[in-house]
Amino acid sequence: MIRIHKMLCCADDYDAAQKHVRLFFEKSMLVTYDSVEVIRERSLVAVADTFWSELNSAIEQNRLVLNSYIQELKEAGCSSIDDCAALSNGYPSKLFHLIAHLLDGFIGIDSVFYCLPEDSHWLSASLKSAIESSPEKYWLIHAEGYFVSASKASLVHT
Numbered sequence: 001m002i003r004i005h006k007m008l009c010c011a012d013d014y015d016a017a018q019k020h021v022r023l024f025f026e027k028s029m030l031v032t033y034d035s036v037e038v039i040r041e042r043s044l045v046a047v048a049d050t051f052w053s054e055l056n057s058a059i060e061q062n063r064l065v066l067n068s069y070i071q072e073l074k075e076a077g078c079s080s081i082d083d084c085a086a087l088s089n090g091y092p093s094k095l096f097h098l099i100a101h102l103l104d105g106f107i108g109i110d111s112v113f114y115c116l117p118e119d120s121h122w123l124s125a126s127l128k129s130a131i132e133s134s135p136e137k138y139w140l141i142h143a144e145g146y147f148v149s150a151s152k153a154s155l156v157h158t
Helices: 014-027 051-075 081-086 091-104 125-133 150-155
Strands: 002-010 035-045 113-115 138-146
Touching: 002 014, 002 051, 014 035, 014 138, 035 051, 051 091, 051 113, 051 138
Parallel strands: 002 113
Antiparallel strands: 002 138, 035 138
16 A cells, blocks of 8 residues: 655755654554555656646545545534534544644644655745745655555554
């Protein structure tokens, strides 16, 4: 099983950026893969022509995941924040938990874009401005997380 992440980081060069991403995954207690591969050919520095379209696409994929969880939660009977108090244990409360993680910045296996400088699934206006001011220092690193077996993937807590 494979999970793809686009990791934004600030670094002087590609080698430093990929090391930063690898270290993040090594230390993460939320996502533990059997292995993580960083793909140089699919990674971009912010001066690249396709940087912003790749970054925006990854953020949009996060938004689609978030919206799908919200829709599933509604289908489980939670159409307002007041309904959350009555959520049953199991899948409905897990959906609520996953939504919270996407909003509060804890990485999970469903995170497509992850912003290391802000520990977030999104990009703030101030960081966007910083990238535009110094694009040579910001990298979108393509990382692929691998699980040897699907059963291990089902145990991962996001």
